[in-house]
Amino acid sequence: MERHAARTNAMQPSMSERVENKSVHQVEEKTMQQVVVEPQVEEKPVQQVVVEPQVEEKPVQQVVVEPQVEEKPMQQVVVVVEPQVEEKPMQQVVVVEPQVEEKPVQQVVAEQVQKPISSTEVEEKAYVVNQRENDVRNVLQTPPTYTIPSLTLLSIPQQAALDNTEWLEEQKELLDTTFNNFHVGAHVINVSQGPAVTRFEVQPDPGVKVNKITNLSDDIKLSLAAKDIRIEAPIPGKSAIGIEVPNKESKPVFLREILRSPVFTKSESPLTVALGLDISGDPIVTDIRKMPHGLIAGATGSGKSVCINAILTSILYKAKPHEVKLMLIDPKMVELAPYNSVPHLVAPVITDVKAATAALKWAVEEMERRYELFAHAGARDLTRYNTIVSEREIPGETLPYIVIVIDELADLMMVAPGDVEEAICRIAQKARACGIHLLVATQRPSVDVITGLIKSNIPTRIAFTVSSQVDSRTIIDIGGAEKLLGRGDMLFLGNGTSKPVRVQGVYVSDDEIEKTVDHVKKQMKPNYLFKQEDLLAKTEQAESEDELFLDACQFVVEQGGASTSSVQRKFRIGYNRAARLIEEMESQGIISEARGTKPRDVLISEDEFAAMQETNV
Structure with missing residues (x-):
């Protein structure tokens, strides 16, 4: 028993040893806990192994905090993120951010987690800026708007060198x-x-x-x-x-000194034109809207064509193509030819007399169309109508002024006096309010050209040198034009005035006209509403279409023969009209050619003629 007890005692440790062992175990457990906790707290060796190759030996906080603290401009942020030029790829920032463990850094990381949204906003702002820049480029690439010609294109006025005091x-x-x-x-x-x-x-x-x-x-x-x-x-x-x-020596008046005068520059009307200088040396400027129609007459070489060129050049210096349109009728074929292809033109310069008559009829139709628009809009004149349209009260486009210039009225009156006089009178009577104005020039101021009906409807008149007092009275109703000196010396009788004003007209050289027209042509291309060939074709078609043609064909088919005299007797018309009907039948293959005194043969039957009528209908 003693041995067993001694063995047991030997095997069991003492209380002190147990305490020591227990403390040792506790210490060991603590050390174990320390061993376990330390890698969780510090974790630096592991993170350094992962992070160092991505961050390129830069602290994590620096990479994350730098864009937040420095507040770089948007363009810099875009440069960093989008093109990825700097040595900070997006993947590096994403990998580094979730590995930060400190609380303030976590707040920064939480803000950085939302950074894709802010970067998107930055990208949108950058896109807007780029779009604006592109819009500016597009505007610069579009054709420039119409710019008024510079006065440097015109000749510089000469200074008076002589003193005429003596x-x-x-x-x-x-x-x-x-x-x-x-x-x-x-x-x-x-x-x-x-x-x-x-x-x-x-x-x-x-x-x-x-x-x-x-x-x-x-x-x-x-x-x-x-x-x-x-x-x-x-x-x-x-x-x-x-x-x-x-004067002992006359001084020419240049267009440049009139166009730069305050009277011309301060005028808001696009139809302001320069005429010249009066006896006192003051510039004379008039508004075509207040004319509203003008008559220019004088002998050959007195300055009519120069006056017309000065008026047209003034319009080019004052009005844009969408404000004023020009219709130029030039039977002489050379006076107004330089203005071809100008963007202000309604049609190319009309030189054919028949086409000119058709153009005047087109102007009458345009006048009627405009008055219908005015009645629908409740406007009384062109200015009010354009105001209503510009304010979008009614749909439509603004209408430009139309200035019709006829360089030689005598040729038109010789070819078709009835049609020309009727069209001119209708335009002169009614077209003022709808923005259509007429300027007529002639070198033969006789009663058969300037009829009483035309003169009574054109209140503004300009008289150049004429040969007799009778011609002067035909133009301005009083004498005095026969005593003018020529070379631009004129009497200007404005609308509403009783006595004319003596004016020395401006001189415009061919070189000045050519430079101005070239500048205007470079700005815009013309947008013609019609051409002279279209007017001629329309006129020929109207002449060929006779209201009696079908009835005459029916009569010829029923008779079985055709002759001019029979058609003339049947329909009680003149020989010329009957001959035109017969020629038209021949051209369409209805009757044969002439056979001397015998009647022409009919080449179609009544059934074929009926089928032809149905086809035409």
Whole structure:
């Protein structure tokens, strides 16, 4: 027993040993826990093995925090993310972010998890910016809008080199001496010198009749040794009589000095045109809308064509193609030819007389169409209609002004006087409110060309040099145009005025016209509504279509023979019309050719003619 107890005691440890062993085990367990916990807390060796090749030896926090702290511009962020130029691929950021364990870093990571959304927004903003840039490029690539020609295309006005003060004093003394010699109480009170004419303002003494001064016209011309003089008695708005004497040397008036004047530049009307300088040297500018139609007449070489060129050039400098359209009728074929292919034209320059008549009829139809649009829109004129359309109150497009220019009316009146006069009168009577204006020029101001009906409907008139006082009265209803000097010297009778104004017209050279037209042609291409060939074909078709043609064919088929005299007697028409009907039947194969005095044979039967009628219908 003692041995067994001793063995048992030997095998069982003592209490102190148990305590020691227990503490040792606890220490070992703690060490084991430490061994287990340490890799969870630190994990740096493992992460370094995984992360180091991806982050390229950069701390994790630096990679994540840098884009948040620096607040780089959007374009920089886009450059970093989209093209992946910098040494930070998207995969590196995604791999690094979930491996951060500290709490503040986790918050940053939570914000970075939402970064794809913000990057998308950045991409959308960048896309919008790129779209705007593309839009700007597209605008720059589109054809430029119409730009007004520059005044540098026109000639520079010449400066007055001579001083005419001495000459003016001599003329003034000669006038006073002439009045004294003829015992007329009058004296010169003022002198106004223009580019070609000088006006001496003479004030008669109390009790002196105006006729005493006007009757001295030839004596004053003799005393001053002048080419011709014109007396205006009295000057409108002044208590004086004007005696107009040609200058010693005339100075040309250039278009450039009129177009740069405030009177022209400040005018808002697209139909503002330059005419010239008056006797006082002031620019004369008029608005075609207020004309509203104009008559230009004068002898050959007096300046009519130059005046028309000045008006057309002024329109090119003032109006855009969508604002004003031009219809040019030039029977001379050469005066208005430079304006071909201008974007303002409704049609190419019309040179054929028959086509010109058809063009005037087209203008009448356009006038009627516009008035129907005005009635539907409740507008009274073109300006109000365009305002309604621009405000989108009614559907439609704005209508441009149409200016019809006829360079030689005499040729049209010789070919078709009835049709031309009717069309001109209808346009002159009604077309003002619908924006269609007419400018007519002629070198033969006789009554058979400028009829009373035409003249009564055209209130604005410009008279150049004419051969007789009768022609002057035909144009402006008073004499005076026979005393003009020529080369642009004109009398301008505006709408609503009783007396004309003497104006030295502007001079436009062929070189200036060519430069201006070339500039305008480069801006836009013309958009013609019709061509001269279309008008001629339409006219020929209208002439060939006779309302009696079918009835005449029916008569010929029933008779079994055809002759001009039989058709003439049957339908009671003239020989010319009957002959045209017979020729038309021959051209269509209904009857045979002429056989001398015998009637023509009919080549079709009644059934064939009935079938032909059904086909035509």
